[in-house]
Amino acid sequence: MKDNSLSYYVQNYFLSYLISQRGYGNNTVASYRDTFKLLFMFLESDGKKLSKLKLTDISQTCVLQFLEWAETERHNSVSTRNLRLTVLKSFFGYVLSTSPEFSGQCTDIINIPAKRVEKKPPLYLTESETKLLLNAPDRNSREGIRHMAILTLLYDSACRVQELINLNVADVTIGRCCKVFVKGKGSKYREIPIFGETGKILERYINAYGLKPGEVLFTNRSGGRLTRAGVSYIMNKYKKILQERYANRFNSNLSLSPHLMRHSKATHLVNENVNIYNVRDFLGHTSVITTQVYLTSNPEVTRKAIEKASSKTVSESNDYYSLQEKEDLLAFLETLI
Template sequence: MATDFAVLLHRFLTSHLAGLRSCSPNTIASYRDTFKLLIAWFRDCRAIPPDKLTLERINADAITAFLDWLETERHNSISTRTQRLAAVSSFFRWLQSQDPTRMASCQDILAVPAKRQAQPSVNHLTIEQTRRLLAQPDRSTRRGRRDATLLATLYDTAARVQEFADLTVRDIRPQPPALAVLTGKGRKTRHVPLGDNTAALLNAYLTEHGLDKPGHDDYPLFTNQHRNKLSRGGIAWIIGKYQASAGDPALAGADLSPHVLRHSKAMHLYEAGVPLPYIRDILGHVDLTTTEIYARASTEAKRKALEATYTEIVTDELPEWNHDTALLTWLGLCAVIDPQNHCHQALPASAAHNPALFIRGCCFPGPVQYLPAQVGRVRRDSADPGLHPGQTSGSQPAVSGGGVRNCASPPPR
């Protein structure tokens, strides 16, 4: 006889996800794989066979131990761990509405926290790298023209790889205004505009392959040699082939995938000044905060913002030291210092009218902001802060002949 867990899990996967929520086959497969791993963990780590696994045995402690096992024993990443937790949480969130008597235990499991991780940087190509990649296919051959159209359309639509693989002839309108209709998560559709160059490539491609004729609307847009639609792995393989042939060390060393082209398009749109809400709609994001990763990651946008902010504050003009006679006089005074750090140069009488600023015991006659950093820190006389320029302890302020300043005490560091 089936356990309560088996019965409810079957209803969740077949009726709830596939029926009510209209989840894609890939989403359902991801949820299914999560529970396959959970059942295997109970069998191997808790010695509970699948036919004995009941809801009573599944609690918050067990889920936490399962997640730790994924990370330590199966070497899954933190993002994969979080994805598995999301699938488990979705099941127990649904279970609350099906059986309110289990709400307390369900909420304990829903309270299991996701493991935090550093926000990864957005991996993307520069515009020049993207242009070089898209130029790699040999357009003198039928296969090369197919691949050139594929790469241009994948970049221009910023589609998720499964959205792109699912494209049919019906989903493309190459006539102005050209657009592609993408079906994303939750079976939601969105219209993405296409550039003129991409539309021209698609028009030629449809004509060459006879896909512009009536009766071909439901044909896959891009197919393999067996006339079946390209898989996600096949699309990634095509990208990798042209990445290797590009001859660009930076491009060859990049972690390139279909999703990186999606990131690249989004980043290029943002750096071109396209508002984030428009980028969100093109990418098919539900929440604008998801799209904001491109605003945080765009170094070029940050640089432009900083330049616009500080243009009038930070200047590239430097002081003309050779025209500053007061500074030159002071530098000449400070040059007359013997190895014992004693200054034997008499200060001029005019120094008595300047602030009592001493560097290595010499009077600096100019404004504080022009003190060069190389000569040490500015200080007043540490022994007697009330001394005037040219005055030593126990003496009167300097007059027309100037005075001698003892420089034995170096400035504080």
């Protein structure tokens, strides 16, 4: 007889589907796990015992109540609320594929609409602010060289913080064509070109610390890999320094983070008229729809992008984009209205 307990389906969803079939990385699995931990917390607060819960106990009404609780009691933003819903939709999509007898319940939950959230252009550092930040560390000290290498590589490669701290020395190529080889979301690898000056800074850092190819590129004081918290600590240190030195030239209201560096690099590339598809590949996005948000940071860039997109509709350039890219571009244009 088939086990219809909630725990049975949740365990199989994580082990058989997310990890084995989809190959999701640790961070993605952790974010999905957090949604279920929160759901279980909600159910327990409602007097339910997890060990006795059946799959059928998680109805559309239950999910809607959970989402409302997450917003009001846990103070989740609308974006976070929608993320929780996306995880649950994914789970019930898996259940539907393995146990069609629950199709009515699964379809009801999958059809729950996401809340509309106001789309805002990503915040970013101006080029002058970025220059102030990258020049803030003391390049004459060993620690300063290390911090400069971390900050410069974060910006120039626009890599995610997890991609940065996963790097080994062997992942960096220094020479005529400087580049880094990173493992991104979904365990996908990509090669990122970096500026020659960034390569020189990394070379100086590697030599200063006597690092070998098989070693971790950035470590903490205990010798382990640098952590997310460690990167945040370094960034906050220089934010305070810049606020003191350049109160009128640095926006102290910005929350300085690795992702802000990524947003800044992407926005600067778009502002320099780099093709949006090249930016997509540089950032490691699977779709240009994710990347196009950077166009909205600068209205003039958006106008030029629309003109360029329109010019590509003539017959001479009909084969310029693949079918998928054409569909993505149409979806992108819809978001501009």
